[in-house]
Amino acid sequence: MSRIHPPRHASKARRTAMRRKTLLLIILFVVCFTAALAFGPGATASGSSAVNTPDASFTEGPLELGASLTRSKVAVGSDGRFSLALTFFAPDTYPDDRPAPVEKPVDLVVVLDRSGSMRGAKITDARNALALLVDTLSPRDRLGLVSYADGVQVHTPPIQVTAGNRSLLQQAVMRIVAGGNTNLGSGLRTGLEQLRQVAMLDDDAPISFDDCRGCPPHPSGRTRRVILISDGLANRGVTDPGALAGMARRAAMQGWSVSAVGVGLDFNEYLMTCLADAGGGTYHFLEEPQAFADLFMEELHAARRIAATSMSIDIRLPRGVSLEEASGYEITRSGDGASLLVGDITAGSSRTIHLTLRADTRKAAEYVLDSLAVSYMQENATMNQTLASPLRIAAVADESEAEASYAPAAWERKVLREDYGKLKETVARAVSDGDKDEAMEAIKNYRQKTAQQNQAVGSDKVQENLDSEVSELESSVEESFSGSATEQMAKQKEAGKRIQYEGYMDRRDKSAARD
Incomplete structure (x- = not known):
């Protein structure tokens, strides 16, 4: 096959345009390469063309696993917090339609x-x-x-x-x-x-x-x-x-x-x-x-009805991202990695664990979360499923762009289960310690922060939580500090344990596991 060459009589202007195009490509390559070096491992330049994926699946296995971010962007100069929801579902049947052993001895x-x-x-x-x-x-x-x-x-x-x-x-x-x-x-x-x-x-x-x-x-x-x-x-x-x-x-x-x-x-x-x-x-x-x-x-x-036991989550974080909390579970840290044990799951049920992470927001950057694994024991064997595609979180200069990046359903669930559950655990400790002011201050801060975020999301369920459930929690605290000193002591014991238990069930998503 013969190659096609430009005609010898090509105009000088055309040759000049081709040289300019080549030079432009070289300059663009240098800029991108320099930006990549500046952001380091796990981070790339962030801008309007960045692709931020809010959801990802895992490799195939006996459990159905999913991961989703509550938001794909955070504002430069903000606290950089975002949440990663990991959902576990144990079907009643195996992928090949064999019935799962739901009545184990x-x-x-x-x-x-x-x-x-x-x-x-x-x-x-x-x-x-x-x-x-x-x-x-x-x-x-x-x-x-x-x-x-x-x-x-x-x-x-x-x-x-x-x-x-x-x-x-x-x-x-x-x-x-x-x-x-x-x-x-x-x-x-x-x-x-x-x-x-x-x-x-x-x-x-x-x-x-x-x-x-x-x-x-x-x-x-x-x-x-x-x-x-x-x-x-x-x-x-x-x-x-x-x-x-x-x-x-x-x-x-x-x-x-x-x-x-x-x-x-x-x-x-x-x-x-x-x-x-x-x-x-x-x-x-x-x-x-x-x-x-x-x-x-x-x-x-x-x-x-146990479908899997000893479920654990292992994650390696890119430079610039840290793991702060994991639905109340103990976190074991090692270098840039972290792991936590989340227990078992019954056949036909689902659970969601929320990981609270923080990104470095001193400058615009994009962070890639691509090393996440869930391991568990099933049918006498250790199973392992890994993230099939990466998740990305970007730090952007435009605050309105960051606010517009919320994933409404994921954020709503995180607020109603993780955030509200954590609030109840905080309030429970304060009530048990006899500190009414601390309990009320925690409720006030939760209400203000959640209401501000909900202006960007517009969740009716979150608004209902603020109008109804948070107000009921406030009344419960007030009631536990009423009456004689003896009556208050008894009420605070009961309220502290009850509210703490409710928060525990929410954050570990145990109520869903029992459905």
């Missing part, structure tokens, strides 16, 4: 507080609810019963709930008597040890709680769970929250879970929340002990 160990403060209705209702649980479990399930006060008693190891063992379990339940102090740490350790022993028999492999990071999952078609119950403060044995959470975390690394239940108004709700988060389970607040039976049924139903 369960290994359940109940660790019950039998200290002196449990005397009366609490221990009676707990025993009655345990008796109902024994009647509900099938012969495929195993139940172990541990109680703690000053010391720990193993009433039964995890045994199959056959007709013969059902009677033994019922007798063990009725022999539990309250009295003594609260050695919560020994109770938790013993409960986990009971689970470890039965797991070793099934899996024919050693299991250690000393250092489980990176350990392979232990094969089992069963769901394994500890339910820890307490109505008071840990005052014997191991009492450090970090050490107690460490026990629960090491169990979660094996694919098991730890749920924590606070009864009444005198337990440490922050310790129980920490245990549930570290253990990949759920924190429950039972103001009235009559709710024990519903709690056990709820936990059993969830355990039988």
Whole structure:
């Protein structure tokens, strides 16, 4: 094939134009290259031509995963905060239409507080609810019963709930008597040890709680769970929250879970929340002990429908972007990376976790989020799904451009679940500490900031939240500081725990996980 050359008689003007075009391309290349160097890794020049993607999918896998930004641009000179929502959905069927195993056998160990403060209705209702649980479990399930006060008693190891063992379990339940102090740490350790022993028999492999990071999952078609119950403060044995959470975390690394239940108004709700988060389970607040039976049924139903356990999020951040919060979960940081454990998910349900990030806004830039992975255990194997396409956040000079970049649906959900949940947790702490001014100041700041942002988005649901729910929260705070000093103390205990629990459920999106 012959090449086509320009005719020798081409005009001088045309040749001059071609030289100018070539020079312009060279100059454009130099400018772009210099800008790329100036912004460094993970950042590129930002302008009206920048492509900012608010949503991204993950590679294919058993779970349906999605990621979305609440906004794609932040203003230069602003605080640079933006939110990344990660949504998990566990279908009832596998991709090839095989039915998911939604009725797994369960290994359940109940660790019950039998200290002196449990005397009366609490221990009676707990025993009655345990008796109902024994009647509900099938012969495929195993139940172990541990109680703690000053010391720990193993009433039964995890045994199959056959007709013969059902009677033994019922007798063990009725022999539990309250009295003594609260050695919560020994109770938790013993409960986990009971689970470890039965797991070793099934899996024919050693299991250690000393250092489980990176350990392979232990094969089992069963769901394994500890339910820890307490109505008071840990005052014997191991009492450090970090050490107690460490026990629960090491169990979660094996694919098991730890749920924590606070009864009444005198337990440490922050310790129980920490245990549930570290253990990949759920924190429950039972103001009235009559709710024990519903709690056990709820936990059993969830355990039988587990689709994935030990879900964790790993993210590497570009230079100029930092991770500040993750829906209240503990963040483990390493260099430019961060990870968090978010627990399990039941078949047919969905959960959304909000990551709060901050971008450097000292100058215009575009940051690329392209290293995000979700790992979990399913059907005896560790699964891993990664972000299939990058997400981009730009720092722009035009503030109105930044305000116009909100993704209304994603922002609305973030406000109603994450922001409002965090407000309730902040208010709960202030109420528990007897600081009305701090609680009211937090509500005022939330109302002002959210109303200002909503001017750009125009969400009716967010406006309703400000007009109705926030006003109700304000009234609840006012009520807890009314009456005599004795009445106020009781009201503040109740309001603090109730509001904190509501905030926890919102931020961890646990209510959606139970649908």
